[in-house]
Amino acid sequence: MLKPLGDRVVIETQNEEEKTVGGIVLANNAKEKPQTGKVIAVGSGRILDSGKTLEPSVKAGDKVLFDKYAGTSVDYNDESYLILHDKDIVAIID
Amino acid sequence: MLKPLGDRVVIETQNEEEKTVGGIVLANNAKEKPQTGKVIAVGSGRILDSGKTLEPSVKAGDKVLFDKYAGTSVDYNDESYLILHDKDIVAIID
Amino acid sequence: MLKPLGDRVVIETQNEEEKTVGGIVLANNAKEKPQTGKVIAVGSGRILDSGKTLEPSVKAGDKVLFDKYAGTSVDYNDESYLILHDKDIVAIID
Amino acid sequence: MLKPLGDRVVIETQNEEEKTVGGIVLANNAKEKPQTGKVIAVGSGRILDSGKTLEPSVKAGDKVLFDKYAGTSVDYNDESYLILHDKDIVAIID
Amino acid sequence: MLKPLGDRVVIETQNEEEKTVGGIVLANNAKEKPQTGKVIAVGSGRILDSGKTLEPSVKAGDKVLFDKYAGTSVDYNDESYLILHDKDIVAIID
Amino acid sequence: MLKPLGDRVVIETQNEEEKTVGGIVLANNAKEKPQTGKVIAVGSGRILDSGKTLEPSVKAGDKVLFDKYAGTSVDYNDESYLILHDKDIVAIID
Amino acid sequence: MLKPLGDRVVIETQNEEEKTVGGIVLANNAKEKPQTGKVIAVGSGRILDSGKTLEPSVKAGDKVLFDKYAGTSVDYNDESYLILHDKDIVAIID
Numbered sequence: 020m021l022k023p024l025g026d027r028v029v030i031e032t033q034n035e036e037e038k039t040v041g042g043i044v045l046a047n048n049a050k051e052k053p054q055t056g057k058v059i060a061v062g063s064g065r066i067l068d069s070g071k072t073l074e075p076s077v078k079a080g081d082k083v084l085f086d087k088y089a090g091t092s093v094d095y096n097d098e099s100y101l102i103l104h105d106k107d108i109v110a111i112i113d
Numbered sequence: 114m115l116k117p118l119g120d121r122v123v124i125e126t127q128n129e130e131e132k133t134v135g136g137i138v139l140a141n142n143a144k145e146k147p148q149t150g151k152v153i154a155v156g157s158g159r160i161l162d163s164g165k166t167l168e169p170s171v172k173a174g175d176k177v178l179f180d181k182y183a184g185t186s187v188d189y190n191d192e193s194y195l196i197l198h199d200k201d202i203v204a205i206i207d
Numbered sequence: 208m209l210k211p212l213g214d215r216v217v218i219e220t221q222n223e224e225e226k227t228v229g230g231i232v233l234a235n236n237a238k239e240k241p242q243t244g245k246v247i248a249v250g251s252g253r254i255l256d257s258g259k260t261l262e263p264s265v266k267a268g269d270k271v272l273f274d275k276y277a278g279t280s281v282d283y284n285d286e287s288y289l290i291l292h293d294k295d296i297v298a299i300i301d
Numbered sequence: 302m303l304k305p306l307g308d309r310v311v312i313e314t315q316n317e318e319e320k321t322v323g324g325i326v327l328a329n330n331a332k333e334k335p336q337t338g339k340v341i342a343v344g345s346g347r348i349l350d351s352g353k354t355l356e357p358s359v360k361a362g363d364k365v366l367f368d369k370y371a372g373t374s375v376d377y378n379d380e381s382y383l384i385l386h387d388k389d390i391v392a393i394i395d
Numbered sequence: 396m397l398k399p400l401g402d403r404v405v406i407e408t409q410n411e412e413e414k415t416v417g418g419i420v421l422a423n424n425a426k427e428k429p430q431t432g433k434v435i436a437v438g439s440g441r442i443l444d445s446g447k448t449l450e451p452s453v454k455a456g457d458k459v460l461f462d463k464y465a466g467t468s469v470d471y472n473d474e475s476y477l478i479l480h481d482k483d484i485v486a487i488i489d
Numbered sequence: 490m491l492k493p494l495g496d497r498v499v500i501e502t503q504n505e506e507e508k509t510v511g512g513i514v515l516a517n518n519a520k521e522k523p524q525t526g527k528v529i530a531v532g533s534g535r536i537l538d539s540g541k542t543l544e545p546s547v548k549a550g551d552k553v554l555f556d557k558y559a560g561t562s563v564d565y566n567d568e569s570y571l572i573l574h575d576k577d578i579v580a581i582i583d
Numbered sequence: 584m585l586k587p588l589g590d591r592v593v594i595e596t597q598n599e600e601e602k603t604v605g606g607i608v609l610a611n612n613a614k615e616k617p618q619t620g621k622v623i624a625v626g627s628g629r630i631l632d633s634g635k636t637l638e639p640s641v642k643a644g645d646k647v648l649f650d651k652y653a654g655t656s657v658d659y660n661d662e663s664y665l666i667l668h669d670k671d672i673v674a675i676i677d
Contacts, residue, residue, distance in 0.1 A: 020395040021366070024358045027391060054187065063358075070353045071164045076118045076157075084115065084187055084196075091391060093336065093366055102366075102391050109185060109196050110123065111116040148281065165258045170212045178209070178281055178290075203215060203279060203290050207208040242469065259446045264400045264439075272397065272469055272478075297403060297467060297478050301396040303554070304581040306546045311580065352541045373579060375524065375554055384554075384579050430657065447634045452588045452627075460585070460657055460666075485655060485666050486593065487586040490677040491648070494640045497673060540635045561673060563618065563648055572648075572673050 021095055026065035026105040028077060030056035030085065031098070055084055055112065056101060065105065075105045082112040115189055120159035120199040122171060124150035124179065125192070149178050149206065150195060159199065169199050176206045209283055214253035214293040216265060218244035218273065219286070243272055243300065244289060253293065263293050270300040303377055308347035308387040310359060312338035312367065313380070337366055337394065338383060347387065357387045364394040397471055402441035402481040404453060406432035406461065407474070431460055431488065432477065441481065451481045458488040491565055496535035496575040498547060500526040500555065501568070525554050525582065526571065535575065545575045552582040585659055590629035590669040592641060594620040594649065595662070619648050619676065620665065629669065639669050646676040 023029050033055050061075040077083055089107035093100050117123050127149050155169040171177055183201035187194050211217050221243050249263040265271055277295035281288050305311050315337050343357040359365055371389035375382050399405050409431050437451040453459055465483035469476050493499050503525050531545040547553055559577035563570050587593050597619050625639040641647055653671035657664050 022393040022395050024390055024392060025388065029392065066349070066355055067160070067164055068162050068350045069164055070349055070351055070355075073160055073164075084189075086185060091368060093391070095366075095394070106119065108118055109121060109187070110118060112189070113114040113116050161254070161258055162256050163258055167254055167258075178283075180279060200213065202212055203281070204212060204217065205210040206283070207210050255442070255446055256444045257446055261442055261446075272471075274467060294401065296400055297469070298400060298405065299398040300471070301398050302583040304583050306578055306580060307576065309579060348537070348543055350538050352537060352539055352543075373556060375579070377554075377582070443630070443634055444632050445634055449630055449634075460659075462655060482589065484588055485591060485657070486588060488659070489584040489586050492675040492677050494672055494674060495670065499674065536631075536637055538632050540631055540633055540637075561650060563673070565648075565676070 021060060021093075021100065021102075023060055023062040023102060025062050026073070026075060027062045028075060028103050028105055028108065029059040029061075030083065030090070030101040030103055031059050032056040032101050054087055055082065057082055059100065061105075077105070077108055077111060083108045084110045084112055115154060115187075115194065115196075117154055117156040117196055119156050120167070120169060121156045122152055122169060122197050122199055122202065123154040124177065124184070124195040124197055125153050126150040126195050148181055149176065151176055153194065155199075171199070171202055171205060177202045178204045178206055209248060209281075209288065209290075211248055211250040211290060213250050214261070214263060215250045216246055216263060216291050216293055216296065217248040218271065218278070218289040218291055219247050220244040220289050242275055243270065245270055247288065249293075265293070265296055265299060271296045272298045272300055303342060303375075303382065303384075305342055305344040305384055307344050308355070308357060309344045310340055310357060310385050310387055310390065311342040312365065312372070312383040312385055313341050314338040314383050336369055337364065339364055341382065343387075359387070359390055359393060365390045366392045366394055397436060397469075397476065397478075399436055399438040399478060401438050402449070402451060403438045404434055404451060404479050404481055404484065405436040406459065406466070406477040406479055407435050408432040408477050430463055431458065433458055435476065437481075453481070453484055453487060459484045460486045460488060491530060491563075491570065491572075493530055493532040493572060495532050496543070496545060497532045498545060498573050498575055498578065499529040499531075500553065500560070500571040500573055501529050502526040502571050524557055525552065527552055529570065531575075547575070547578055547581060553578045554580045554582055585624060585657075585664065585666075587624055587626040587666060589626050590637070590639060591626045592622055592639060592667050592669055592672065593624040594647065594654070594665040594667055595623050596620040596665050618651055619646065621646055623664065625669075641669070641672055641675060647672045648674045648676060 021029050058077050058079050058081040060079055064072045064074045067073055085103055086107045090101045090103040093102060115123050152171050152173050152175040154173055158166045158168045161167055179197055180201045184195045184197040187196055209217050246265050246267050246269045248267055252260045252262045255261055273291055274295045278289045278291040281290060303311050340359050340361050340363045342361055346354045346356045349355055367385055368389045372383045372385040375384055397405050434453050434455050434457045436455055440448045440450045443449055461479055462483045462485060466477045466479040469478055491499050528547050528549050528551045530549055534542045534544045537543055555573055556577045556579060560571045560573040563572060585593050622641050622643050622645045624643055628636045628638045631637055649667055650671045650673060654665045654667040657666060
C-alpha cells in the first residue's frame with residue numbers, strides 16, 4: 020500500500036471518456052493528461068510554521084479535479100498513480 | 114456539483130458583448146478572454162500561517178472582475194468554468 | 208459600481224497635460240501611461256499573516272502618484288480605470 | 302556511519318527489477334534513476350521558525366518512494382547512497 | 396506636496412560635481428545616475444507582519460547615499476525627484 | 490584564526506584518496522571537488538525570525554560530508570579552506 | 584562620515600599582497616576584488632519580523648573576510664569603500 024507523506028494525496032486518474040462519431044472511437048489528444056481522478060489515500064497533512072497540522076482537504080473516495088501539470092506519476096503494482104500536493108487539488112466533484 | 118477547495122472560487126465567465134456597426138456583428142479578438150463573470154461557488158477560505166482561516170471575499174451570485182490571465186478553465190457537464198484563487202478577483206461589480 | 212477587493216484601489220487616471228508649441232498640440236508619447244490619478248474606491252485592506260487587517264493608505268478623492276507599469280486597466284461603463292494594489296501607490300499629491 | 306543532519310534521510314536505492322523477454326535481460330534506460338529505496342538513517346528533524354523541531358516522517362527500515370530528481374548521491378565505504386530531504390519522500394510503501 | 400507612502404522616501408538628487416581639467420568641464424558619463432541626494436519627505440514606515448510599524452531610518456534633511464539603480468524618478472512641479480524604499484538607502488552622510 | 494559568523498562553518502577539505510592500479514596512481518578528475526572534510530571552526534548559529542539562536546549542528550573536529558557545489562573557498566595562511574553554511578553539511582561521518 | 588543603515592557595514596578593502604619573484608612584482612588578476620577588509624562603521628542592525636533588532640555581528644576595527652561579489656562600492660572623500668550587508672561577511676580574522 021502507498022502511504023503518502025505530509026500534504027500529499029494519491030490519486031487514481033481516470034481516462035477521459037472516449038468520444039465516438041459514427042462508431043469510430045476518437046482518441047483524445049494523447050498529450051493531454053486527465054484532469055479528474057479518485058482519491059486513494061491522503062497523508063497526515065501539512066505542518067504550518069506555527070507547528071500546527073493542517074488537515075488535508077480531501078479524503079479517500081473523493082472524486083477530484085486537479086491541475087493538469089501537477090504531481091508525480093508513479094507506477095506501483097502495475098497500476099499507475101498520481102501523487103499530488105493537497106494544494107494542487109482544485110475542487111471536489113460532488 | 115463542483116466544490117472548490119481552499120481559497121478557490123468557481124466562476125461562470127460571461128461573453129463580452131458583441132459590438133455591431135451597421136448591423137454587422139464585430140467579433141472581439143478571440144484570444145482575449147472575458148474579464149467578468151458570476152461566482153458559482155466558493156471554497157472554505159485560505160488557511161493563514163497562524164492557523165486561522167481567511168474567509169473568501171466574494172460569495173455565490175457576485176458579479177466579479179478578474180485578472181485576464183488568472184485561473185484554470187475546466188469543462189464540467191458541458192459547461193465551461195474558470196476556477197480562480199480568491200486573490201485574483203479584482204473587484205465586485207455592484 | 209466597482210468595489211475593489213483586499214488591498215486594491217480603483218484609480219481614474221489623468222491625461223498628462225498636452226504641451227503646445229505655437230498653437231500646435233504636441234501629443235505625449237502614447238506608450239507612456241499617465242503616472243497620476245484620482246482614487247475612486249478602496250478595498251477593505253490587506254490581511255496580514257497574523258490575521259490583522261492593514262488599512263489602505265489612501266482614501267477616495269486622494270490624488271496619487273503610482274508606478275508606471277503597475278495595475279490592471281479595466282473598462283467599465285465606457286470609462287477606463289486602473290486597479291492597483293495599495294503598495295503600488297508611491298505618494299499622495301497634496 | 303553516516304549521520305544525516307536536520308531533515309535529511311539516507312536512502313539505499315534499489316535497482317528496478319530487470320525485465321526479461323525470452324531470457325534476454327532488458328536493461329532499463331540507464332538515465333532513469335530508481336524511484337524506490339530503503340531508509341538507512343534519518344536526521345533529528347527540521348527546525349521550524351518558531352523554534353520547534355519537526356520530527357522526520359520516516360524511520361530507518363521504511364521502504365519509500367521519492368522524487369526522481371531529488372537528493373545528493375554519495376559514495377561511502379564502496380556503497381552508493383542517496384541523501385534526501387524528508388520533504389522529497391513522497392510515500393511509504395507498506 | 397508629495398507625501399510618500401509606507402516605507403518610501405522622496406529624494407532630491409544631486410548632480411555629481413563636474414570635474415575640470417585645464418578649464419574644460421568634463422561631463423560625467425550621462426548614464427550614471429547620481430548616488431547621493433537629500434531627503435525631502437519620508438513616509439510613515441513599513442508595516443511588519445506582526446502589525447508593528449517600522450519607523451523610517453532617515454528624516455527630511457538627511458544627506459544620503461543610495462543604490463544607483465533603485466527607485467522611481469518622478470517629475471513634479473518641474474522638479475525631478477527620486478522615490479526610494481527606505482531599504483535602498485545605504486548610508487547617511489554626516 | 491578564522492572565526493566564522495552566523496551559521497557558517499570552516500572546513501578543511503580532504504583530498505579524495507588516490508586510487509592505484511598496479512602501482513600507478515590514478516588521479517581523480519581534477520574538476521570534482523572533495524566532498525568530505527573536517528570542521529575547523531563553527532559560528533555561533535543562525536538567528537531565527539523569532540529571535541532565537543539555532544545552534545550549529547556540527548562541532549570542531551567532526552568529519553563531514555557536504556554538497557559538492559556549496560561554499561566559498563578562502564586562502565588563509567597558505568592553507569585553503571571552505572566556508573559553508575551549516576545547512577549545506579549533509580551528514581556527519583562517524 | 585558614512586553612517587551605514589540597518590544591517591549594513593562599511594568596509595575599507597585591502598589590497599591583496601603583491602607577490603614578487605626575483606624582484607618582479609606580480610600583479611594579481613585585476614578583476615579579482617580583494618576578499619578581506621577592515622570594518623569602518625556598522626549600522627544599528629537588522630529588524631526581525633518580530634520587531635526585535637538583530638545586532639550586527641562585527642564591530643569597527645574588525646578585520647573581516649567577505650563574499651567576493653557582495654556589496655556596493657562607493658567613493659567618499661577620495662576613498663573607496665565597500666558597503667556590505669552583515670550577512671555577506673563570512674568570518675572575522677582574529
